[in-house]
Structure formats: C-alpha cells, structure tokens
Amino acid sequence: MFIQSFLLLLAIGFLSAGRVSRPEERIIGGQNIEIEQAPWQVSLQVNGEHSCGGSIYTKDIIITAAHCLYEKERRLEAKDFLIRVGSSLSNSKGTLVKVAAIRSHENYNSTNFTKDIAVMRLSEPLNFTDKVKSIPLAERNPAPGTVAMVSGWGATSVLPSHNGYPVLSYPINLHGVYHNIRNWSYCSEILSMSESNICAGTYGQSACFMDSGGPLVVNQELVGVVSKGPAFCDGFTVYESVPFFRPWILNAIASI
Known part of the structure; x- marks a missing residue:
C-alpha cells in the first residue's frame, strides 16, 4: 500500500508515513532504543509483519493513525x-x-490524510510491566522549540531509483530520535497542514515509512500520532495533535 501511496502522493509532494508493500520502516537519524525507553510503543502486525506503530493508552486501548487501518483500497x-x-x-x-x-475518525480523508486518527480495543487487557506501560494523553500542544521523541520501526533511509519506486532500508530493532517541535505557520508554508496538525523534526531527523501511527512524546505524555511527511522523509514530519483530538479519542473509546 505504501508504494502505491508513494506514487500517488509524490505527485503533490507528500508521502504518508504508513505502510509500504512491504518492507518494514524506521526513524531517520535515530538510534536503537530498548522497549523500556518507550514501553507504550506497540507494533501493529498484519499478515505476520510490522505495518504501523501505535501507543498504549490503557490496558486495552491502542491509539494509532486511521490510514493504518487500510491496505491498498481495503x-x-x-x-x-x-x-x-x-x-x-x-x-x-x-x-x-x-x-x-477498531474505530477511525468518521471524517478521515484518505486523499490528504486529514483526521488521521484511530483507536483499537484489544481482545484482552495487557499486563503492565517495565516493558509494557500506558502513556497519558497531553492536554495542550507543545510550544515550538520543545524537545520531543518519536519512536518506531520505520525506514532509516529513502533513496530514489530509476523505476520511480523508493529504495528503502529498514531495521528490526526499535529506533527513537529526539527533535524539536516546529512552528505551525512555517510548516504550513511547505507542507499541507490542518488545524489538527503538529509538525516536528528536520532534515536527517524525522519519522518515515511505517512509523505511521506511532507516538510523539513530550514529558512522558502523548502529544502526536505520526501521519505524513515529505516524499523522501527529508524534512519534518506531520503529526495529528492528540490534544486536538482528545475529546474524539475519549468518545471513540467509549463507543467501542
């Protein structure tokens, strides 16, 4: 699905950080981290392979991106x-x-990845340990310049090729990178941004393919969900703002 999204969105200069068909993906410019450093991090698995990231909110609720709930057109x-x-x-x-x-936002738009937020209810509650913990939802967007961490199994590098498909390099181990929250107005001049978005990162330090749905964290609170970014992951990443969607998230949880 991600290759298809790449070809579609490259035409308008964007690429969702979601699923490719089908290598794994990882953080650009990050380093190996242990799960104890991000115990809320989960891997969404489809057909036995990593497809997206997500965050543990409670013992039976996962927060992720809406586009992670689609494979091609299905x-x-x-x-x-x-x-x-x-x-x-x-x-x-x-x-x-x-x-x-599962429930995704009822106004999710798969063309421009707006309202790109979803929740999942697990079939059984998790047992919390030092490797499995919940993360609270932030109530306010972080100020520009705030240091945030994003983690995931997304692509480490994205290179062009002669056939138009990106050449991607992926890890097995979880990666994380610290980067700064960017000014919304500045980001909106470069990438398509909505009022529900936060942007963070820079060239060489960003989320990438299959980091989608994963956590952007400030002060041990979930502030963002990886949504989209530049086609070659060579700039900042666009996140859905958890504070913006907090009422929707809580209502969605109650509904499933």
Whole structure:
C-alpha cells in the first residue's frame, strides 16, 4: 500500500508515513532504543509483519493513525491485526494480542490524510510491566522549540531509483530520535497542514515509512500520532495533535 501511496502522493509532494508493500520502516537519524525507553510503543502486525506503530493508552486501548487501518483500497478489520507489545523487536519476543474492535475518525480523508486518527480495543487487557506501560494523553500542544521523541520501526533511509519506486532500508530493532517541535505557520508554508496538525523534526531527523501511527512524546505524555511527511522523509514530519483530538479519542473509546 505504501508504494502505491508513494506514487500517488509524490505527485503533490507528500508521502504518508504508513505502510509500504512491504518492507518494514524506521526513524531517520535515530538510534536503537530498548522497549523500556518507550514501553507504550506497540507494533501493529498484519499478515505476520510490522505495518504501523501505535501507543498504549490503557490496558486495552491502542491509539494509532486511521490510514493504518487500510491496505491498498481495503479497509482492514479487527481480525486482521495482531498487536506486539513489550518488545523492541518488530518480529519477535514480547506478546501478541488480538484486536476486538477498531474505530477511525468518521471524517478521515484518505486523499490528504486529514483526521488521521484511530483507536483499537484489544481482545484482552495487557499486563503492565517495565516493558509494557500506558502513556497519558497531553492536554495542550507543545510550544515550538520543545524537545520531543518519536519512536518506531520505520525506514532509516529513502533513496530514489530509476523505476520511480523508493529504495528503502529498514531495521528490526526499535529506533527513537529526539527533535524539536516546529512552528505551525512555517510548516504550513511547505507542507499541507490542518488545524489538527503538529509538525516536528528536520532534515536527517524525522519519522518515515511505517512509523505511521506511532507516538510523539513530550514529558512522558502523548502529544502526536505520526501521519505524513515529505516524499523522501527529508524534512519534518506531520503529526495529528492528540490534544486536538482528545475529546474524539475519549468518545471513540467509549463507543467501542
């Protein structure tokens, strides 16, 4: 799906940080981290492979991006997912948990990735340990210049090729990178931004393919969900603002 999205969105200068068909993906400019450094981080698994990131909000609720619920043109169902928790490896260890229900924002737009937010209810509650923990929802957007961390299994590098498809390089181990929140007005002059977006990062330090749905964290609070960015992950990343969507998230959880 991500290659298809790449070709579609490259024409308008964007690429969602979601699923490619089908290598894994990772943070640009980051380094290996252990799951204890981001114990709220989960891997959304489809067909036995990492597809997107997500965050543990409660023992049975995961927050992720709406576009992570689609594969090509098909809307994925709860039964299509397994959630790996408690492991810094995308393909082993930790625990795999089934998903009981999912809900994406009713106004999600797959063309420009607006309202790109979703919640999942797990089929059974998680056992919290030093490797599996929840993260609270931030109530306010961080100010420009604030240091934030993004983590995931996304691409480490994205290079052009003669056939138009990106050449991607991926890790197995979880990566994280610290970068700064950027000014919304500045970002909106370069990338398509809506009022629900936060942007963070810079050239050489950003989220990338298959980091989608993963956490942007400030002071141990979830402030953003990875949504989209430049086609070659060579600039800042656009996140959905958790404070903006906080009422929707809480209502959505109550509904599933």
